[in-house]
Amino acid sequence: MSVITMREAISQALWEEMERDENVFIMGEEVGVWGGTYAVTRGFYDHFGEKRVRDTPIAESVIVGAANGAAMVGLRPVAELMTINFAFTAMDQIVNQSAKLHTMFGGQFTLPIVIRAVGGGGRQLAATHSQTPDAVFAHFPGLKVVSPGTPYDAKGLLKSAIRGDDPVLFIENATLYQMRGEVPEEDYLEPIGVSKVQRQGSDVTLVTYSKMLQFSLDAAKELAKDGIEVEIVDLRTLRPLDMGPVIKSFKTTNRAVLVEEGWRSYGVMAEVATRLYEQAFDYIDAPIRRVAQHEVPLPYNRELEQQALPQVEDIVQAVKGVL
Amino acid sequence: MSVITMREAISQALWEEMERDENVFIMGEEVGVWGGTYAVTRGFYDHFGEKRVRDTPIAESVIVGAANGAAMVGLRPVAELMTINFAFTAMDQIVNQSAKLHTMFGGQFTLPIVIRAVGGGGRQLAATHSQTPDAVFAHFPGLKVVSPGTPYDAKGLLKSAIRGDDPVLFIENATLYQMRGEVPEEDYLEPIGVSKVQRQGSDVTLVTYSKMLQFSLDAAKELAKDGIEVEIVDLRTLRPLDMGPVIKSFKTTNRAVLVEEGWRSYGVMAEVATRLYEQAFDYIDAPIRRVAQHEVPLPYNRELEQQALPQVEDIVQAVKGVL
């Protein structure tokens, strides 16, 4: 094990998979000469060359669309959308094409594409540049949606996404790149579609993913001081959604708090809450609580933006609220 | 009262609002010379002329985008997206622009735009042309999402959408255009953001909207034969979402079935179910059930498509399941 940042973990996954399989290549805005807007592909252009690290025009629809085409004929593109906010300019390619072509043509070809996109708020980028619209993409069958919360999971899941034959939207969080965590020296894979217990506890089941996993771990520390032990289940994959570990934990705690960074209404946790009630109805002792973003376009003003985003303290209060 | 079709109701709303306010105009593909792909604007081109009934190139991003621009400077555009499946090629304009500009610029201008789009499956149009992705749009604060299930509501809600100053996505259903219903002769408005009881009953609360309202009414007839009386609450608006009538009904029935045409996971009813549990936890006697679309890209084959879509019989069974 070595301790590296999320940025390094993702960068390593890309580098190792490109070394491993020459069909893997990267295309997107500023992935090459610039080295990636978030420095994730720094050094790739010099090492792999412009053939496999392709700077593109600012044209998200053809970035994802050309990657879809290349994937249809057997390459393994990693298409980078600088941020998930720009995914909306490529929406048709992601939800109508990547997600559907395999099925719609009777399965005669596959779409082994990975679409990387950076999401999340909290950096004063204002309404159009600060979104966490993960639930929107998770709604479409045919697409897989992955969003890791630790360097270990990021590396292992990205490798699985690249080696797999299904289209995967891989959502990163800009404020997590500096986060550090243990990662094995040797090659490893983490399975897509498997939720994971990231902290054990017996009082409350806390379900979350991505950046909110870190907030939840912090909240858990706080709560532990008051003797409250929360069990944290990290979804890691939003579609397919693995409720197994969530239900298992909930059957022991009978209480749940669901935490996401995106807007509350029609968000990820609405689905998780509904499935909990559907699948563990008899184990519920208290109403499940959601912690999420207030329903406003995020403002530039720092204080207001922070006020609109879920905070560690909100999680702490929600947990106390279900006890 | 006169009995007219959904198509006529929508057509009348557009016609009357255009007669009423010359700032109202229509733009979209085939709205003019053709008379609307679904014949909703038949006769408009001849009566109002090409200035107010504008045929556009096949370019959804500029259809919505130019309408946004026109709305910013005071016109009241009704932008038609032939089907909601094509809304994905205009996604950025809808969820990043229409929904956010008013707030992001401090409220100094408004966006009185109505985006009409036809959704729904069941016509063998295959995966890319058969979607009901309403929940996706309802996730974005700043946008209002309306989807009526009767001619009366369609006319009254569309008029409110056109006269209102907020951006509204108005979702119609292609298989409902022939549906008939009573509509007042005189001018009237139905409020956006208000759910409505469409059938009274004391045994089960059935929450739905749009085409599934009709399926639910049929199911209710079936069930009535067995002496089961369902109360049907029609959401009509998905954002803002009015839970009032749902909660009120649920507190008397203590049982609920939620029905939507779109995919189950991360769908509209996940939010409704979650809010029901949050707001009426103590009134629940049985797990709430969802009836929705199976999680597959819809196939062309008629039987398989029908199998994937929610049917009246599924609703009947779900209701019996919660009793």
Add this chain to the structure above:
Amino acid sequence: MNKKQKIALFHEMVLIRRIEEHAMQLYQEGKIGGFLHLYIGQEAVGSGVLAARKPQDRVLTAYRDHGIAIASGIEAKTVMAELLGKKTGTSKGFGGSMHMADVEKNYWGGHAIVGSHLPFAAGMAMADRYRGEDNVTLCFFGDGATNIGYFHEALNLAGVWELPVVWICENNQYGMGTAVARASAVEEIHKKAEAYNTAHSRVDGMDVSKVYEAAQEAIQHAREKGPYFLEAVTYRFEGHSMGDPERYRTKAEVGEWEEHDPIGIFRKQLIEEKVADEDALNEQEKQVEGIVEQAIRYAEESPDPTWDDLVETVYVDEYGDVI
């Protein structure tokens, strides 16, 4: 082309025509559902271009795809089976009329979102260059498709990366009911290629011999130098799809174009060039009748796809039984 090839080409064009005439019939009978876009009148474009390609060259088009499917070498019975939604169809009955493909024939569909396949073509051509193969990608689309963002992004990328693509615009004068001049700022569509530093020319799309020659040059150019834009001026004799009120054009206009029926023109050429006499060509037409009748029988006797067929085709990789 030698005599044999020319007669085969005539045979193919007649086959395309007859298949669609029968398809119209089957649509009226309700055996074909969804949208049905006929190629009648445009056969010379698909047949002429495909006659000039090598089997290694890839082909894509829009939803008006039966003719190009046949010209790509797909059997009539397989096309018919897809139209009837059968498991033996090109796409297992999941795609229908608008979504036919056969990877074995290097025919990649059949795409119903206007412009969405142009990025695929760029990506496939990029993949071929990536692998050092000298394949060319032939991408067909309509006049209306040249006004959507996809067109711009795909042609620009092909231009910047000098990709081996032949862009074939089938200018049939209308995008649904909108005449070229009402939707495109430039009427000589091939001139749009200049904005992408792409060589271009225009050809009479009703004369298969001229199309064949132009295509040969275009394909050679693409293989050796980079992208080429070929505009084929043509006309569809039938409505845009079934049930087109055709208010946008006069019977007289259609009549004038019908006098330039591509099959009639080619027939005359073959006789003038003494490639074949009336009897020989009539014999070909008789053969075609037989093939089409067999194809229909085959399709009607073929099994429907099953629910399991569909569900198994949503994802490729295992991920447990979670949704």
Add this chain to the structure above:
Amino acid sequence: MNKKQKIALFHEMVLIRRIEEHAMQLYQEGKIGGFLHLYIGQEAVGSGVLAARKPQDRVLTAYRDHGIAIASGIEAKTVMAELLGKKTGTSKGFGGSMHMADVEKNYWGGHAIVGSHLPFAAGMAMADRYRGEDNVTLCFFGDGATNIGYFHEALNLAGVWELPVVWICENNQYGMGTAVARASAVEEIHKKAEAYNTAHSRVDGMDVSKVYEAAQEAIQHAREKGPYFLEAVTYRFEGHSMGDPERYRTKAEVGEWEEHDPIGIFRKQLIEEKVADEDALNEQEKQVEGIVEQAIRYAEESPDPTWDDLVETVYVDEYGDVI
């Protein structure tokens, strides 16, 4: 322009420069957050074009918007207040650096999704024609923005409808780190206008006098004949935004361009033309210093927007207290 106007123009360009130099400083101090895109080096474009507009003419640009905000007549203190996220800013502190607008000044933003505002411009011009007003809409964007679908759809619509828009491409040689030749198939960007039947020309964007003249002609053309495309060749002296590693260009290249500093060039002209002497211009610079210092003080002393300010600005119409 008379002497007074020329000196005012010089004053304005210096003001833009100083505001941004201070903004850089304030960003380092953490008083400005988010992204900060500086206009330094490009002042002659915004100032030259705006000097040629009538107040009735509308203005839009991208996120590199401080200079054009000032040139539109917005006060330095209001720009500064927005940069600091204050309620007294152009957008109440909700928009930040990338989203400044002032409807009173006919300045419509300030848009951060590349290309998204081009459709707005078409829509505004359409609205003006609709109302029979002879306003012109001036739409600024970068070289990189000409490769996204929005550009194509908006310019085509303006061409088909002959809208009074002046498209102003600020070709500063790079889209982030991607040189024009690596992203655009055509390097002489103004020639792209031919695909939209739009008149076009290119001007030295470092010489405000030349820009002013070119803009006068372009605006008159737009007002009388229809769309016009003006490419201004310019350069940004600073990074794309704060924290740009600038691996894509050499210090030498930047140095060469800095020798053509638009303010230096104009200063020289004014002295040669005897419009003003060194002392008079230095006096102007001193005045500007004072204005900027006052602006900063005003901004720092201004109140933050409140949570209620934000929530009240999400929707305009009443709809009860539902979310």
